[in-house]
Amino acid sequence: MRTLLVVDGANVVGSVPDGWWRDRHGAAERLRDRLVAYADEGLPGHPGPLEIVLVVEGAARGVESVDGVRVVAAPGSGDDRIVELAAEAADRPCLVITADRELRRRVGDLGARCAGPRTVRPLDCLGP
Helix, strand or coil, rough: CCCCEEEEEEEEEECCCCCCCCCCHHHHHHHHHHHHHHHEEHHHHHECEEEEEEEEEEEHHCCEEEECCCEEEEECCEEEEEEEEHHHHCCCEEEECCCCHHHHHHCCCCEEEEHHHHHCCCHHHHCC
16 A cells, blocks of 8 residues: 655745745745655655655645646645645555654644655755
């Protein structure tokens, strides 16, 4: 069974001060494109293939899905949508990428594991 990787788009994009605030939509697209490689390769401790879901909100809504990464636009709170996805994945491994402590607690209560933004956005990827 493939691990579900849920990425808190706003949190991961906002983790690096690279000018993302000038183009939130473009920043979310760049993150989505970086995530594609993990669909087959996996992450440390989570071998591929992975099912990847990037949750976006606000100005990043409208980012399209691509092969390997499904983009979900949260109708309201991105955190609430991430919790819903973790709850739906109760019967399979789920890894949520976020630095948000409250969100980590909420999805952890549902059995999901969590990792920080550097898991998918290492320091060598600081540029746009």
